[in-house]
Amino acid sequence: MGKTLGHLQPKRIWEIFEEICQVPRPSKKEEKILNYLIDFAKNHDLDYKQDRVGNLLITKPGQAGHEKKKTVVLQSHVDMVCEKNSDVEHDFDNDPIVPVVDGEWVKARGTTLGADDGIGMALQLAVLESKDLEHGPLECLFTVDEETGMTGAFGLEPGFLQGKTLLNLDSEDDGELFIGCAGGIDTTATFSYESVNNETDHIAFKLNVSGLKGGHSGDDIHKGRGNANKILNRMLWNCERMFELRLAQIDGGNLRNAIAREAFAIVTIPKRFQKDFETTIQEFTHDIREELQTNDPDVKITLHETAMPECLVDYSTQSRLLGALYACPHGVMGMSPDIPDLVETSTNLASVKMTSKEITISTSQRSSVESLKKDIADMVSSVFQLAGARVKHGDGYPGWTPNVKSEILFITQTQYKNLFKEDPKVLAIHAGLECGLIGEKYPGMDMISYGPTMRGAHSPDEKVLIPTVEKFWDLTLAVLKNIPEE
Numbered sequence: 384m385g386k387t388l389g390h391l392q393p394k395r396i397w398e399i400f401e402e403i404c405q406v407p408r409p410s411k412k413e414e415k416i417l418n419y420l421i422d423f424a425k426n427h428d429l430d431y432k433q434d435r436v437g438n439l440l441i442t443k444p445g446q447a448g449h450e451k452k453k454t455v456v457l458q459s460h461v462d463m464v465c466e467k468n469s470d471v472e473h474d475f476d477n478d479p480i481v482p483v484v485d486g487e488w489v490k491a492r493g494t495t496l497g498a499d500d501g502i503g504m505a506l507q508l509a510v511l512e513s514k515d516l517e518h519g520p521l522e523c524l525f526t527v528d529e530e531t532g533m534t535g536a537f538g539l540e541p542g543f544l545q546g547k548t549l550l551n552l553d554s555e556d557d558g559e560l561f562i563g564c565a566g567g568i569d570t571t572a573t574f575s576y577e578s579v580n581n582e583t584d585h586i587a588f589k590l591n592v593s594g595l596k597g598g599h600s601g602d603d604i605h606k607g608r609g610n611a612n613k614i615l616n617r618m619l620w621n622c623e624r625m626f627e628l629r630l631a632q633i634d635g636g637n638l639r640n641a642i643a644r645e646a647f648a649i650v651t652i653p654k655r656f657q658k659d660f661e662t663t664i665q666e667f668t669h670d671i672r673e674e675l676q677t678n679d680p681d682v683k684i685t686l687h688e689t690a691m692p693e694c695l696v697d698y699s700t701q702s703r704l705l706g707a708l709y710a711c712p713h714g715v716m717g718m719s720p721d722i723p724d725l726v727e728t729s730t731n732l733a734s735v736k737m738t739s740k741e742i743t744i745s746t747s748q749r750s751s752v753e754s755l756k757k758d759i760a761d762m763v764s765s766v767f768q769l770a771g772a773r774v775k776h777g778d779g780y781p782g783w784t785p786n787v788k789s790e791i792l793f794i795t796q797t798q799y800k801n802l803f804k805e806d807p808k809v810l811a812i813h814a815g816l817e818c819g820l821i822g823e824k825y826p827g828m829d830m831i832s833y834g835p836t837m838r839g840a841h842s843p844d845e846k847v848l849i850p851t852v853e854k855f856w857d858l859t860l861a862v863l864k865n866i867p868e869e
Contacts, residue, residue, distance in 0.1 A: 387482055388489065391849055393509070393856045400505040404480040404497060410462040410531040412476060413437065417461065420504075420525055427512050436538030437527040443511050445519040451868045452519025454546035457510065457859075459503030459553055460529030460817065464638060464841045467494040469593065469645060471843070488838075490846035498847040499840045500529070503552030506859060518863035522546050526817060529553075530640065530841075532569070533780050536820035544825060548791050548866065550859065551818050551832035555602065555840060557851035558803075560795055561832040562786060563811030564819055565601065565726075565749040568760050568779030569639050572707070572744045572767035576700035582629060585651040587691045590618065590664065592635075594683035597644030597842040600731035601749055601814025604642070605715050607678035609671070611635050611646035612732050614682070616708040618667050619648055623705055625663065626656040630701045631692035636734035639747040640815075641841040643733060649692055661686060696742075704742060707770035708735070711746070716759055719751060719811075726813040728755045730763055744772075749813060751782050783819040783830070785811055791829045791862075798861040803854065807833075833858070 388397040408416035417439055424431040424441045431441045439461075445452055465475035471493035481492045490496055507523040510516060522544055526535030554561050592611040596603075612635040622628045628650050635646025652660050668684040675682050696704075713732040719725040728750040736743050746763050750756035756779070764774045786792070792809065799807040818830045835851035838844070 387484065391484070392853050395509045396502070396505045396852060396856055399508050400498070400501055401482060403501045403504055404482050407476055407478065408461055408463050408497070409465045409475050410528050413461050413527050417525075417527070420461070423508060423511075429511060434538065434540055434543050436535055438535045438539060438543070439525040440543060441511060441523045441525070443521045443523070446517060449517055449519045452866045453548055453869050454520040454522060455518070455863060455866055456522045456524055456544055456546040456549040457507045458524040458526065458549055458551050458817065458821070459500040459507060460526045460535065461504065462528055462530050463497035463499065463501065464495050464530050464641065466637060466641065466842055468843045485846070487849050488846040489849060491843070494843055495841065496845040496847065498837055498845060499555065500553045502835060502847060502852060502855070506552060506856060509856070510859070510863075516860060516863070519866055520546070529817060530638070532777065533815065533817055533820055536817040537778070537780070539821060539824050541824060547825075547828055549818070549821065549828055549830045550791070550862065551816060551830060552834055553816060554812065554832045554834040555837040556834070557836045557848070557854055558805070559808045559810050559833065560792065560799070561810055561812045561816070562789060562792055563751065564783045564816040565751045565813045566753060566756050566780055566782035566819060567747060567749045567815045568756055569777035570746045570748060570760050570763045570774065571777075572772040572774045574700050574704050574742045574772045575740060576742060577697040578694040578739070579697050581691055581695060582651060582653070584654055585629070585691070586654045586657055587631070587649060587651045587689050589647060589649050589687050589689045590615065591647040591685045592682070593645045594681040595644045595679050596839075596844065597642045599814060599840045600640045600642055600729070600733065600747055601812070602840060604729045604731060604813065605726050608642055609675050609679040609682050610713050610732055611643040612708065612735055613713055614671055614684070615646040615648055616705060618664060619650065620705045620709045621667075622652070622660065622663060623702065626652045626660045628652050629698070630696045630705070631694070633735055633737055633742065638841065639731070639733045639745050641733065642731060644842060646735070649689060651691070651695065703770040707767050707772065708732070708744065710766045711744070711763060712759075717755065722811055725751070725811055727751050728759055729813065730759050749815065751811060751813070753782065780815060781819045781823050783816060783822055789829050789831065791831045794865055795831050795833065795858070795862050798865060799858055802857055802861055
């Protein structure tokens, strides 16, 4: 192992990360990576245990002279977002991720890299296997299914952890220490439809939106990027009225916590409208490119004639669906009045998926204010209820309230400044972190979150900045060395 990344520093972190890349680990299918971690514990004579939902805890005693320090929990999640470009063949259940070095960055070939949170895992394992690092007792917590609902953190039981100080290794900007995060909830709407026969004298087209940056629906929601679902539906909604458009198929986005990068629809129109329809789509394309020229300049919209579909969505459902998608809010709903530049409340129109009988829309809402999280979820719900859809909310997860007097914050701030001769930023994050749930299960847990610099999380553009991984390592070692005694 380490053939591609083993020359990078810190050598052992990169070697272990490359090993992790060989192990498939989609959310809810973490058996292989958990077995890898258990084998690691066995091979290094480390104690481990699992809880009923699959979370794994590997423990290591304090090293010589540090046995009386406070126990520290190092925490990361084992699953990864599985996204790929449409022209890439990759089976996330079986194929390894292929990391490549591109200048100062490590990325993957047309897929998500899984540095979120594979780098956190690699750091934990490097600390666990070390023989010469200075640290007190450690509990390395590996949680499952963070990316599709934080199932592991939800299922964490009181008594599983003994430590009262936690380092969450799942943030994505060097020099930023996070002490708070937004809570979130998912809202799903489902339309039942009837399949009806094609109209006579119609012609079929495939309308496709691609080339968008996408990104994380928490970290990137304020960046003004295009949402493929909203762009596609904008054209469909307008053309339905102008050209008697009928919908046969629609598909867009994939994951609740990713901004939709691609979407397509198969539609029919009367042949007499063909020329005007093609011209109108060209005009929409020009407008959308102009609107996104700064924030998402590579947007691509294509229209191609295609084979006539076997059947269409009944017109009543089509009209209600397109209207609801147009009305559904997406993006930033409010900024924090207390923390500069922090998104307080947002919603993401994540995916539109279709079966032979139903069309399901998945959305996710976030807010650092619990009442506003409920408010935006209810707003989204009301749009789809008015359109006759069946709506349900997920369980949601709590936010993490900042504690500016935190001991671990003081230690981490001090060590960052000592090492790198600059003050880190202390922030809250709009993305969801497991700290909110862990803090709910373990009241009084002193927590902080940090990590190396990553970009493009939850998309095939995901990459991690190589020099910041060494800073991530050095900071963690310094923090562990300076944890006080009980």
